[in-house]
Amino acid sequence: MSYLAGIYRIRTGANFVFLRDILRKKPLEIGVSLLIILGIILGGYTLFLRGANFLLLQGEIGRLVLDRIFYLGWTIIFYLLILSNIITAFSTIYRSPEVSFLLTSPMSYKTLFRLKYLENALYSSWAILVLGLPLTLVYGRIKEIGAVEMLVVLLAGLLPYLFVATAVGLIIILIVAQISRWFQMRSIFLFLGVMFLGLFRLYFMTSQRGINLVGDLGNFRALDRYLFNLSQPPFPFIPSYWFSELFVNFTQGNILDVALFGGLLLFSALLGFELATLLAGRLYFSSFQIVEGTSIRRRPKPTDSTAFLKQLRQLTPQWRGLVFKDSLEFIRTPQQWVQFILFGFLIAVYLINLSRADIRFSTLKPMWQTMIYFFNFGFSGFFMVMLTSRFVYPIISLEGRAIWILRSAPLPLTHVFREKFWLAFFVFFPMAEAIALMSNLYLSQSYFISLLTTVFLLLTSLALISLALGLGAVFAQYHEPNPMKISSSAGGIITIILSLFYVGLMVNALIAIIYLTRQDPQYCLITLIVEGVVILNLVTILLPLRLGRKALLKLEI
């Protein structure tokens, strides 16, 4: 244990110096990040509080639903924590350069594993806990618990809860690493994912009996079945149940139950920790060698995609080269296209839910109709902001230290910007347009509304891509290879804020035009709004690109 103590002492000192330096050098970035986190917590708190107050008005049913939401929330967080631990563990316990160094030291594998266990628990948990905090604060407020008491219960219950998730995640990764001797990791995780979804589906089929509350509300038998399920205890053998019961019993003053569930959490955390460490004693080093060997053995297959250049023969040679390079770089970065697919999946979920929602649009009052326009177009705009900030903003930075190739070539910088601009536009605009058209179809919108939405989305796409690309060049980070870190930097956050502000203005302009055309059409006002939209878009499309180009010209490599 003296190794651990020594390393933690050094680490604590180093982290303190790092934090002190970063506060000095990047106060804006830290300030904005803290503001965002605070905003998420406050925003989540307000949203949950409104929902909780609404539920309380429904009497006993509402209270039962609230308790169930609390339990479900922490269950979802538990599974997210396991997933997060698995993802983080691969870098923490295998790929970290520190591991290679410490394996050459006289430190036992178990001690090294314990060190990485705690590190992994910290790295994988903090962001997910930010999600759980608003729900817990609201629940505590509803149950009238004091702030200090809430903090004590949270700490007492949360730490073992986290440790259990970490233990599960690390045990899985140790076993998967061993199996990767015979199978590719990708295949193993795919298999595990399918198995997990299958188990999940089985659980819901056997415990919930397929209640479809939406649409069945008018049916008393369905409601009765739902209430019966609500009163039954959820699955009692997972830490999220124990954690939520610990909290609920604390609010009710049931000390014995608090001790029981607290004890269960603590025991399972210690058991998980010891089990994982025991397994690591046998498997850690061998799995480390397997992972190292796998990365050397499994080189990407030889590739020659130069035939793709023939498909681009309509373009000038320089554009052809740029499109060729950017396309291949994107396709060959799983981190990029997997997230792109996830975005697509979320859109599909939105559209499927919209298609199945029984919204009789024409029977709604004008105010509700306007709200729906607002949310629908706002969602399309929000989706574009997410896409552009995640994929377009980092584009210039991702040139990385290879930027010398473009700067030393006889290549006008405007070509670089234009190529990336149009590539992004021809990928993202059709997606945004598809959302708008399909959602308008499901909401039975008129042709006028659909046309207006198309025009507005066209302008929004051009503006948001320009904003993300231009500011991405102004705040470029050529030394950072991780696109997610680039997007979440200070420049990325500023871009998101400006983009959301822009979308807010456009949504309001669109709603105003729709509203004004419905009443006595006030053409003067409509013309004014349209002129404002034109000026806003001219500025948003042209200015960031100019600034970005200037930044790239001034760049000295």
Place this chain on the structure above:
Amino acid sequence: MIELTNLTKTFGDLIAVNNISLKVASGELFSFLGPNGAGKTTTIKMIVGLMSPDNGSIHLNGIDIQKDPLTAKRQVGYIPDNAFLYPRLSGIEYLHLIGNLYEMTAVEIQEGIDRFVPRLELEQWLKDRIGGYSQGMKQRLVFAATFIHHPSVLVIDEPMVGLDPKSARIIKQLLREQAAAGTSVFLSTHNLNVAEELSDRIAIIHKGQILRFGSMTELRLSFGEDDNLEDFFLHLLAQEEGQEPDL
């Protein structure tokens, strides 16, 4: 031809390049020799347009790179030390990318590949991703990518970095062939053997200033016949530092 006139570059209080003037004729192999931090890389980056000088001018075959950068860059082939490339592209994809950036046709690119890839012994690795290349392989790939577009000015920063002896021999041969074909070759190095073996002329730079300039014959007149370039170089640096030379 490369012509530098009163070239100066400062970074805050540091004068990295201090009023340098020199000419490299067509077909000449010119070495810029100096210790770490002498200003070699800064000079090179100004020549290829990656940095702008604070004062002075740079002409490549008569074209001012600051006034007409695109035309000037069309003639230049640049090989940095420790080049960062696109790790997810394969070697052959990278060569096609460079060929397209220099507006070559597919036929020209293929001719260049057929000519230089075997010479640089890259055939075996050409379809592998650059991310899996060793430093030497990357360096050879960058050389191939530079040669295929037939630059009339070659600018190379530390040409032998990461190269094994056989590859180093091949590069030296290729550089001599390029010079013989009329290309102006400007290379920077702190490897005295490379400078001595390859160069028609050498400039010794220290703290941003050229200390000595000339062919090997002319430099030998400065230091005795019995001394070698290494001794002379160290003696010169020590003089500049006001120290006794450690020979």
